[in-house]
Amino acid sequence: MTPVRSSLALVLVFCSAETLTMAGFALVPSLLPQFTAHWELSATEGGWLGGIFFLGYILAVPMLVSLTDRLDARRVYLACAALSGLALAGFALFARSFEAALFWWWLAGLGLAGTYMPGLKALTDRLPVSSQSRGTAFYTATFGVGAGLSYLWVEFTQSFFAWPVLFGIAALCAAVAVVLVCFGVAGGEAAPVIHIAHDRWSSVLRNRRILAFCGAYFGHNWELFGFRSWLVAYLTWTHATTPDAWTAMPGLIAALATFLAVPSSILGNEGAQRWGRRRWLTSVMPLSGGLALLVAVAGGQAASLLVPLLLVYAASMNLDSAALTAGLLTETAPELRGTALAFYSTIGFAGGFVGPVVFGMALDAFGRASQAGWAAGFVTLAAGVGFGRWAIGRIKPSPQ
Numbered sequence: 001m002t003p004v005r006s007s008l009a010l011v012l013v014f015c016s017a018e019t020l021t022m023a024g025f026a027l028v029p030s031l032l033p034q035f036t037a038h039w040e041l042s043a044t045e046g047g048w049l050g051g052i053f054f055l056g057y058i059l060a061v062p063m064l065v066s067l068t069d070r071l072d073a074r075r076v077y078l079a080c081a082a083l084s085g086l087a088l089a090g091f092a093l094f095a096r097s098f099e100a101a102l103f104w105w106w107l108a109g110l111g112l113a114g115t116y117m118p119g120l121k122a123l124t125d126r127l128p129v130s131s132q133s134r135g136t137a138f139y140t141a142t143f144g145v146g147a148g149l150s151y152l153w154v155e156f157t158q159s160f161f162a163w164p165v166l167f168g169i170a171a172l173c174a175a176v177a178v179v180l181v182c183f184g185v186a187g188g189e190a191a192p193v194i195h196i197a198h199d200r201w202s203s204v205l206r207n208r209r210i211l212a213f214c215g216a217y218f219g220h221n222w223e224l225f226g227f228r229s230w231l232v233a234y235l236t237w238t239h240a241t242t243p244d245a246w247t248a249m250p251g252l253i254a255a256l257a258t259f260l261a262v263p264s265s266i267l268g269n270e271g272a273q274r275w276g277r278r279r280w281l282t283s284v285m286p287l288s289g290g291l292a293l294l295v296a297v298a299g300g301q302a303a304s305l306l307v308p309l310l311l312v313y314a315a316s317m318n319l320d321s322a323a324l325t326a327g328l329l330t331e332t333a334p335e336l337r338g339t340a341l342a343f344y345s346t347i348g349f350a351g352g353f354v355g356p357v358v359f360g361m362a363l364d365a366f367g368r369a370s371q372a373g374w375a376a377g378f379v380t381l382a383a384g385v386g387f388g389r390w391a392i393g394r395i396k397p398s399p400q
Contacts, residue, residue: 007131013184014123015142020177021081021115022146023153024088024170026258028053028105029229030154030251031163033236039098043368047360050229052102054221054352056109061349064114065121065342069200069335072188073122078178080114085174087111092167111174113349116143117341124329124337125188136329137269137322144261144318147228151258155251200339204332210340212395213328216281217348219388220324223288223317223381226355231257231310234374238303246303253307257314264318272323278392281327284319285389291316292382296375317385324392355384 028035028049036046064076087107095101120139127135154166161169204210235250247253272280291313298309325344332340362376 007127007135010123010126010185011135011138013180014119015139015145017077017081017177017180018115018119018139018142019146019149020173020180021084021112022143023150023173024084024108024167025147026150026154026228026251026254027088027091027163027166027170028101030151030232030254031158031166032229032233034163035098035101036233039101041098043360043363043373044357045098045360046233047229047357047363049098049101049105050225050356050360051353052106053109053112054225054349054356056106056111057113057349058346058353060110060113061117061345062342065117065345066200066339068118068121068341069338073118073125073338074181074185074187076114076118077122078182080111080118081174081178081181084108084111084115085171085178088167088171088174092164092171095167113345115177117345120325121338121341122185122188126185132329133269133273133326136326137266140322140325141262141265143321144258144265148255148258148261151232151251151255155249155255158251200336201343203336204340204343207331207340209331209395210328210343212391213324213331214344214347215391215394216285216320216388217324217328217344218351219285219385219391220317220320220351221348222351222355222358222384222387223292224321224355225352226359226377226381226384227314227317228254228258229356230359230377234377235307237369237374238299238306242303244303246307253310257311260311260315261318261321264315265322268319269322269326271319272327277323277327278395280323281320281392282389284316285385285392288313288316288319289382289385289389292378292385296378296382299371299374299378320388351384351388355381358384 032046032050035041035049041049064080068076087104090107091101091104095104120136123135123139124132157166231254232250235247235253239247239250268280268284295309295313298306328340328344329337358380359377362380363373366373366376
């Protein structure tokens with residue numbers, strides 16, 4: 001395979017590799033009802049199993065992404081894509097208890113820490129400045145493609161294969177991603193060591209605009225991954241309570257909800273460029289928060305009304321995604337982007353850990369077998385994005 005150099009080809013290679021490394025992303029959320037019954041988990045434990053993936057992410061991402069300021073990000077990406085495959089294979093072979101599942105799923109999250117943002121850094125390092133914003137939008141939107149395809153293939157194969165086989169298939173997909181980037185993207189030079197105020201981290205932490213984007217990303221991921229971690233379980237409970245054709249295949253609905261992230265994220269970045277990033281973000285974040293509350297009170301309605309509402313809500317919560325990440329990149333000097341992305345990812349995916357756990361705690365507190373419990377869970381999602389809106393609102397508009 002000849003290494004590619006054109007901007008379009010680079011975007012296609014990295015987006016394809018990201019999709020492959022995320023083949024296992026929806027395995028635990030999709031199989032959570034099965035794991036809950038098999039291991040007799042409480043809702044809080046189910047939240048921990050969903051959230052531990054992001055705990056692995058936030059523990060590793062400061063070191064791995066900041067390392068891309070000194071090494072070619074492609075090298076970090078390749079090592080961690082291989083680690084993702086190892087973690088998924090380990091889950092397939094050794095996860096026979098709740099505790100073992102926690103460890104292997106945590107390790108898979110660590111692998112994501114070295115592929116998602118380092119992949120973005122490797123891509124933008126190879127793109128001309130004029131292509132970086134749209135390249136970022138397409139790459140971050142591909143997160144939704146990978147997640148959606150993950151929900152989709154798991155939904156249609158879990159009735160034919162035991163769950164360890166599904167984890168093994170996802171491990172093979174990660175291996176293919178390693179091959180694709182290894183042979184399809186040429187290596188780059190190590191970044192020159194540039195000392196800024198003697199400390200890259202202090203330079204980032206003193207920048208209030210960067211901190212605001214990080215806080216907003218925390219709220220965004222709280223809402224997004226809390227929703228994705230519990231959506232299949234919620235639809236499964238809804239179908240068990242009131243059987244309906246709309247909820248008969250919860251994984252399919254979850255896939256559709258996740259696919260909507262792609263156009264929503266890309267259009268969100270275009271909207272931010274046209275109407276101003278801060279103005280856009282402070283408008284769309286309250287929109288998704290309001291829809292979360294609407295879902296909370298509409299849970300007892302017919303599935304023909306509830307499912308479309310869930311899909312609209314899923315689209316709305318991604319209108320800020322690419323706009324936030326592209327905003328962070330434009331606010332940061334090129335030589336600090338790796339460190340800024342490391343901090344951004346750490347804070348943001350801490351929200352990805354908190355969201356599923358707090359949702360599960362609300363379920364346990366108000367009753368996991370009652371509409372009140374699920375309504376309380378969706379209220380926690382509104383609280384998460386509300387925090388994100390507060391954070392981005394703390395910065396003043398950029399000078400014209």
